[in-house]
Amino acid sequence: MTMHLNAFLMGVGHHEAAWRHPSTEPRRITDIRHYQDLARTAERGKLDSIFLADGLALWGNARHNALGGLEPLTLLAALATVTDHIGLIATVSTTYNEPFHVARKLASLDHISGGRAGWNIVTSAGEAEAANFGLTRPSHGVRYHRAEEFLQVAINLWDSWSEDAIVADRRGGVFADTTKIRPLDHEGTHFKVRGPLNVQRPPQGRPLLVQAGSSEDGKEFAARFAEAVFTAQQTLPDAQEFYADLKGRLHSYGREPRELKILPGVSPIIGSTEREAIRLERDLEELIIPAYGVQQLSNIFGVDLSDHPLDGPLPADLTQNPDGQQSRQRLVLDLARREGLSIGQLIKRLAGGRGHRVVAGTPEQIADQLQEWFEYGGADGFNIMPPLLPGGLADFVDYVVPELQIRGLFRKEYESRTLRGHYGLEAA
Amino acid sequence: MTMHLNAFLMGVGHHEAAWRHPSTEPRRITDIRHYQDLARTAERGKLDSIFLADGLALWGNARHNALGGLEPLTLLAALATVTDHIGLIATVSTTYNEPFHVARKLASLDHISGGRAGWNIVTSAGEAEAANFGLTRPSHGVRYHRAEEFLQVAINLWDSWSEDAIVADRRGGVFADTTKIRPLDHEGTHFKVRGPLNVQRPPQGRPLLVQAGSSEDGKEFAARFAEAVFTAQQTLPDAQEFYADLKGRLHSYGREPRELKILPGVSPIIGSTEREAIRLERDLEELIIPAYGVQQLSNIFGVDLSDHPLDGPLPADLTQNPDGQQSRQRLVLDLARREGLSIGQLIKRLAGGRGHRVVAGTPEQIADQLQEWFEYGGADGFNIMPPLLPGGLADFVDYVVPELQIRGLFRKEYESRTLRGHYGLEAA
Numbered sequence: 001m002t003m004h005l006n007a008f009l010m011g012v013g014h015h016e017a018a019w020r021h022p023s024t025e026p027r028r029i030t031d032i033r034h035y036q037d038l039a040r041t042a043e044r045g046k047l048d049s050i051f052l053a054d055g056l057a058l059w060g061n062a063r064h065n066a067l068g069g070l071e072p073l074t075l076l077a078a079l080a081t082v083t084d085h086i087g088l089i090a091t092v093s094t095t096y097n098e099p100f101h102v103a104r105k106l107a108s109l110d111h112i113s114g115g116r117a118g119w120n121i122v123t124s125a126g127e128a129e130a131a132n133f134g135l136t137r138p139s140h141g142v143r144y145h146r147a148e149e150f151l152q153v154a155i156n157l158w159d160s161w162s163e164d165a166i167v168a169d170r171r172g173g174v175f176a177d178t179t180k181i182r183p184l185d186h187e188g189t190h191f192k193v194r195g196p197l198n199v200q201r202p203p204q205g206r207p208l209l210v211q212a213g214s215s216e217d218g219k220e221f222a223a224r225f226a227e228a229v230f231t232a233q234q235t236l237p238d239a240q241e242f243y244a245d246l247k248g249r250l251h252s253y254g255r256e257p258r259e260l261k262i263l264p265g266v267s268p269i270i271g272s273t274e275r276e277a278i279r280l281e282r283d284l285e286e287l288i289i290p291a292y293g294v295q296q297l298s299n300i301f302g303v304d305l306s307d308h309p310l311d312g313p314l315p316a317d318l319t320q321n322p323d324g325q326q327s328r329q330r331l332v333l334d335l336a337r338r339e340g341l342s343i344g345q346l347i348k349r350l351a352g353g354r355g356h357r358v359v360a361g362t363p364e365q366i367a368d369q370l371q372e373w374f375e376y377g378g379a380d381g382f383n384i385m386p387p388l389l390p391g392g393l394a395d396f397v398d399y400v401v402p403e404l405q406i407r408g409l410f411r412k413e414y415e416s417r418t419l420r421g422h423y424g425l426e427a428a
Numbered sequence: 429m430t431m432h433l434n435a436f437l438m439g440v441g442h443h444e445a446a447w448r449h450p451s452t453e454p455r456r457i458t459d460i461r462h463y464q465d466l467a468r469t470a471e472r473g474k475l476d477s478i479f480l481a482d483g484l485a486l487w488g489n490a491r492h493n494a495l496g497g498l499e500p501l502t503l504l505a506a507l508a509t510v511t512d513h514i515g516l517i518a519t520v521s522t523t524y525n526e527p528f529h530v531a532r533k534l535a536s537l538d539h540i541s542g543g544r545a546g547w548n549i550v551t552s553a554g555e556a557e558a559a560n561f562g563l564t565r566p567s568h569g570v571r572y573h574r575a576e577e578f579l580q581v582a583i584n585l586w587d588s589w590s591e592d593a594i595v596a597d598r599r600g601g602v603f604a605d606t607t608k609i610r611p612l613d614h615e616g617t618h619f620k621v622r623g624p625l626n627v628q629r630p631p632q633g634r635p636l637l638v639q640a641g642s643s644e645d646g647k648e649f650a651a652r653f654a655e656a657v658f659t660a661q662q663t664l665p666d667a668q669e670f671y672a673d674l675k676g677r678l679h680s681y682g683r684e685p686r687e688l689k690i691l692p693g694v695s696p697i698i699g700s701t702e703r704e705a706i707r708l709e710r711d712l713e714e715l716i717i718p719a720y721g722v723q724q725l726s727n728i729f730g731v732d733l734s735d736h737p738l739d740g741p742l743p744a745d746l747t748q749n750p751d752g753q754q755s756r757q758r759l760v761l762d763l764a765r766r767e768g769l770s771i772g773q774l775i776k777r778l779a780g781g782r783g784h785r786v787v788a789g790t791p792e793q794i795a796d797q798l799q800e801w802f803e804y805g806g807a808d809g810f811n812i813m814p815p816l817l818p819g820g821l822a823d824f825v826d827y828v829v830p831e832l833q834i835r836g837l838f839r840k841e842y843e844s845r846t847l848r849g850h851y852g853l854e855a856a
Contacts, residue, residue, distance in 0.1 A: 020598040030539040058626040062604040068628035071536035077505035078540045100560040108499035111458040112506045132528040134620030170448040173717045176490040192562030198486040200496035289601045
């Protein structure tokens with residue numbers, strides 16, 4: 001058993017001050033060559049996939065961060081043509097989209113890439129997103145209810161062309177056996193979709209299904225549908241608990257543990273010595289703009305925290321907003337309480353990975369950390385979130401990946417050409 | 429003044445029997461390499477753009493035609509990376525989409541291609557499309573009313589980032605001057621969109637705006653917004669009338685005639701001799717499946733014509749369906765009446781270009797035809813619809829384009845790197 005590794009790409013790096021670091025070029029966040037270089041680097045490292053997050057509003061404050069980059073589906077289609085093996089996972093919301101459009105674009109991406117598409121299914125917790133579609137944000141429960149129906153419709157659309165529908169009999173004048181292209185005639189609570197899809201069955205049958213919600217609704221959704229789960233976990237015990245919990249839920253949906261991979265996010269800050277790594281971490285911390293961090297923290301809870309002193313704690317009456325991103329709120333509250341962090345300290349802890357784990361050290365030390373979580377039931381692999389791009393990804397591929405390969409923990413060559421294949425899954 | 433030429437790509441060719449011809453490979457309609465080859469060929473010919481039509485349902489009957497190909501925005505993003513100059517025009521509906529998604533994806537495509545994106549704005553006349561979105565087809569008037577508001581919102585979203593918004597001052601910690609990134613707070617009849625867009629201002633300011641409706645509503649819409657109009661015209665007098673009519677409407681919107689290019693569709697059937705061209709046309713006619721043609725004709729009018737004899741005329745009581753594609757219905761009725769065609773003859777005439785003009789001949793004869801329309805006020809250029817792909821496009825590029833270049837009617841080299849530049853327009 002080897003681990004799975006995705007390159008989670010975000011602008012010029014996951015650290016919120018990455019754009020201020022001298023190694024990055026923040027104007028490149030709209031430059032396709034920047035992403036092409038990253039995709040080729042990730043493929044050189046034999047990683048399972050490239051993963052792109054997404055939101056349907058301008059996230060954060062563009063005054064203090066490099067925002068306004070490219071849209072995932074168009075970007076991944078453009079990256080498909082400069083890569084041969086690596087998977088391409090797009091985040092797409094089920095709350096502000098129609099299943100016909102989404103199923104179709106993902107099928108198209110799967111064809112374009114020869115079977116390398118993945119879909120990170122999100123329900124869009126932000127209020128700003130709703131306002132771009134003339135809506136008010138639906139409740140957490142409604143969003144997940146809609147997501148379930150959305151997914152069922154999307155799956156039925158991909159299945160609307162049987163594998164053997166295309167005949168291509170020129171002489172007989174029959175292109176497709178149309179008894180094998182079927183309408184859905186779906187009529188549900190949220191959607192009414194006739195079908196069939198107007199794109200032929202995608203090479204993987206359907207894209208790899210990925211999910212990242214860690215709330216109760218999110219975990220049930222994942223257990224039912226997801227083939228990979230991205231999660232933010234700060235400690236090995238928390239990761240183990242999450243891992244055991246989620247794997248344990250699969251049985252009731254008739255699924256095996258191996259059919260769902262659990263992939264915590266990790267931001268590796270890599271140095272040739274431990275001291276060098278820690279120095280890089282400090283350099284990045286010094287570039288943090290506190291006002292930006294406070295705003296990000298405020299957004300997580302949907303509460304304005306800008307009047308609270310940086311050297312004081314989170315307000316005692318701060319509680320989870322039931323319609324926000326529940327699991328992220330809980331993680332932040334737990335982290336602050338467990339370590340007794342002031343708002344200023346919390347901001348520094350969140351700046352590296354927005355709640356995901358940050359590990360600073362030598363390539364061997366980082367490999368040790370990944371190995372420990374992998375071998376002790378905390379992870380099937382990791383979503384790698386380089387603090388700086390392109391440098392942090394190149395360092396991971398050039399120094400950490402070989403260390404994992406030497407230890408027999410990661411593939412040396414691709415053994416498949418599809419994303420499902422990399423994850424050890426059959427075509428659907 | 430030289431003419432503008434687009435390569436209108438469709439599967440393995442525009443002739444509805446193209447997939448049965450021995451020169452095509454119908455299984456390639458989902459193969460990205462097929463489209464990459466076509467894009468490179470079109471760019472070798474210095475054409476202005478690649479154009480992709482689109483519908484949001486399975487059009488026609490897949491039993492008798494090669495259907496189920498790729499989605500335009502993902503496909504064009506994948507073609508952007510293998511070309512350097514040629515424009516990339518995607519058809520996207522305003523009736524079954526949200527302006528935020530569409531403005532964003534087109535902005536992303538414009539960044540990915542370095543300023544080569546175009547948008548063919550359609551209102552989706554088909555009933556099958558509505559059924560994939562849980563809706564009944566809105567009336568013609570409502571569709572155009574929505575399209576106008578949609579376009580205004582999209583333009584405002586592209587304009588929500590000023591050209592000089594990005595500062596990228598690392599030392600000062602200011603990435604963008606956020607006074608130059610403005611919300612829209614749009615509240616209209618069909619849409620409520622807060623904005624701003626979450627993609628930076630696209631290189632062209634906005635994509636080239638293209639439109640193809642030739643109804644009264646369509647022409648007013650084009651006069652107000654479009655920078656290129658695709659149109660189906662069978663005769664030079666009809667083309668001249670349409671040309672003069674549409675150009676004449678620009679003044680009332682404060683626009684100059686040169687700001688809108690009129691581009692009739694032409695399907696060139698090319699032979700090294702006239703006899704060879706006519707033989708190819710006959711070969712294709714013999715591959716037509718009458719039942720498919722009748723079904724296509726039925727779809728245009730929203731009336732089942734399958735019980736009418738092929739050697740008889742269209743039913744005398746056949747009239748235009750006011751909620752269908754008005755201009756195409758009128759063109760077909762006029763064609764049938766003008767030439768006294770039986771249903772069987774009409775099907776053959778429509779098989780080549782679905783109502784667009786078909787011209788068979790030597791490269792010189794085809795150049796003559798294009799030159800005549802261009803010089804006599806019928807066209808600013810053409811939307812080239814090769815009957816067979818890739819062969820028909822390669823023949824056009826290798827034999828007709830050089831003839832046009834020798835006559836001084838078409839560019840020998842690109843003089844711009846953006847689609848607006850090819851059309852002689854400034855960035856918006």
